[in-house]
Amino acid sequence: MTATALILIRGGLTVDIDSGTAETRDILIEGGTIRAVGAAGTIDAPGADLFDATDRLVIPGLVNGHTHGHMSLHKGVADKWTLEASLTNAPWLAGRRDPDIMYASALLTGAEMLMKGCTACFDLVYEFPRPTVEGFFTVARGYADAGIRAVLSPMISDISLFRAVPGLLEALPEELRRHVDGEIDGRPTLDAVRDIIARRHELPEGITLALSPTIPHHCSEGFLMECAGLAADNGLTVHMHVAESRLQAVAAQKLWGKSPIAYLAERGVLGENFIAAHAVWLDDSDLDLIARHGASIAHIPASNLRLGAGFAFIRPMLERGIDVALATDGANSSDALDMLRVMRLASYVSHIQTGPREDWLGATEVLKLATAGGQKLTGRPNAGRIAPGAPADLAMLDLTAIDFIPLNDPVNQLVTSADGANVTDVLVDGRFALRDRVLISPACRDLGARVKDARLRLAAASGDLKALSTALEPHVVAYAQSLAGEALPVNRYLAGRGDPHA
Template structure:
């Protein structure tokens, strides 16, 4: 023993024993069996230690938590969202994905660190109140992500008590450069104005990302970084390949919007002579750490490539409909072995961050793809995608289940709310009936972050006041960007509708061929 080392007894005495909680009286959802038997849960520290029948033995120093008249399910995991959009919910009505890009500066520009933190914290509070305990946040990179904002955004999730992967969106080509022929179709005056949105060189973008990864200060069990080359068309090959190398150097996850809209699918053939998935496969992006966002216009070859590499797809059915992008073939993805997660997308293109609604949409949109009901997604498949599948996409291996060894991320639903009167099938009702109004409490890592339907430690009156002030400030500062977007809408909209009418070898719209 070194002279200045404390004796073992003293050292152990200085370390507090982990908290112990025994949850009694609740009913635990078994998604695959469509039942919710009464189950007691022992939590030690931040993890689940044991499940057992009602009245199972527990340590004498365990605090008893009464979960009577409560249904317990794993915290949902949002496989794809954008924290920078939470102040802009309901901003526009008839917005395609491409028109959203035209309007992006009107809500993304001029956000200082305080607003970026507020934007993210607001989304985290909404997700927690609606039973979501972890999220994959493709966040700022406008005009260039910074080390400081990554840390501030991570701190927002820490302060909210939520888990997250924070992945800044990386690009070195603007939207206007990304779509073949779009710049050439513009009058000179507009072409000069949109030049202001040109992205930074890939070298500086990757250097910022490397610095952020190297100096990440937050607990990676709660909030970690990811790497997100935003859309392959918006990235040079050097940026895509560099992003893949960087993520693997640091052992973090990757994420990109791939084949979200038909405009992207057709543009890929024009630029690369192959699909986006085939292109990024050749650049080394695909792997078990990689998630495709949306994947609406993936064909069978694309899906097989993703499955062969162990990739995930974040299925965002509400956003895909809201933006008119089409209907992703989630059934075919599962058939071919792609890991499926579910996301809400951003609050400005899906308008809330409600995973119950995202699951409901995933179920409904599956049903309208054809009359063969045996191919429709089953409710347990949807529920598993929103938990287990999304956890895999985020790279967290101990969340998404209520089982021994997993983190104690648990949602408590009030069975006396009207959605649960009566209880017929808990799995079906979670997917098809629940809308978030029954959420009574939420636990993350053994700590209560929502109690009696209210976010613990959050002054909602102050949050509303701060959000309104930030919204008004951005509206004033971004008046010019909004005006430019209005000028561009007709030109860009008609150009992209023309691209979308081009022949393509698969069909993903809701209307006839």
């Protein structure tokens, strides 16, 4: 991925994410690093590849702090899915994928994010029933071939949804229960993860490894502690879904008599290497624990809205000094992997929560969360700014697009008006991955045909799994809705007709 040539980006309207201002600047890039930033026309670089950025808005590359590339073949498959409906359908969504299907999905995910201004992502990689070395490295190759940076994290558990949710298995009709009542042996899963860790030095440049025991109550205590030990011994980040839905918060109270964050803290899992994804159904004491342990949060507003999970309160997190990144989630729960849309949602959702407008997330703040905030989560805390010494990960947007006409406040319009369609050029590690809206990687030239073939083959291979999931879904959703109605000390819904939680 590393580039060595000089590139001079001349005359782009360049954003400073700290001040929220934009000024016309030249940017000199060498060897994947920004070497100089100066007023337009002031940098002389003989022999440099000159890129005219007139009519371009130049921003740090966006970072998607939580996604699932295995879901990119499933855009638009669901309408009124809750989180629990999505989890019920996971076997056919992610199962029976051969290496070609896995590669196509990862390549598509990387390509879409690049075309929408992303230069890095954190992908929780799922294989059903457990990860494989071949599958994991196939996904890594897909991202590398697209030209995007990625942290890849095997998403694992040893308790199924049906046993993780208290009482769910018993609530299913007998003819369905017998298909899902088996127990999971976590040992082969952990062995596979150890094999992946042992070979992580073989990962392509720009691809790194993390670990994701998926949801606290989907992991036995022994399995969770094994994962935490593997992460600590190998310097890996742990990234989990935490308190995403009301049901998850209720389940934690039933199982442990405490919140999932308190449970994780008591077991030493929280720490500076820990990321809590979603973090919706948390109270002030949970946020205090996260801050005290130096853990981070991935805020995923589009998915939280799409799945009806609730509204995460971000201002209290920031007031405690918690590092927060923005994320899309997977394409089945966010559909468009567009971090520009996510920024807008993050800002707007904060406007309808209680408190004065000073508590709202402004344009400059959400841009920081989508750039520098995400870089810390992906292990690159010095990135996310356009300054000498920073990695040359940049995105450019078309200022002649209707969303920027007239140009009143570039950063405000970036957040409130723009979307991925405005992105024209992307550099990753000082190399163009997208230029004039065209993906550079040869692997992306037949992307449409490759993805179409993969989708059709996956549908043919997983028809019986889909039929079972479809039969299970109404029973799971009905039980989850009933259980989630039990009392909690926090509310992350808006009051609506007949809302028992208002």
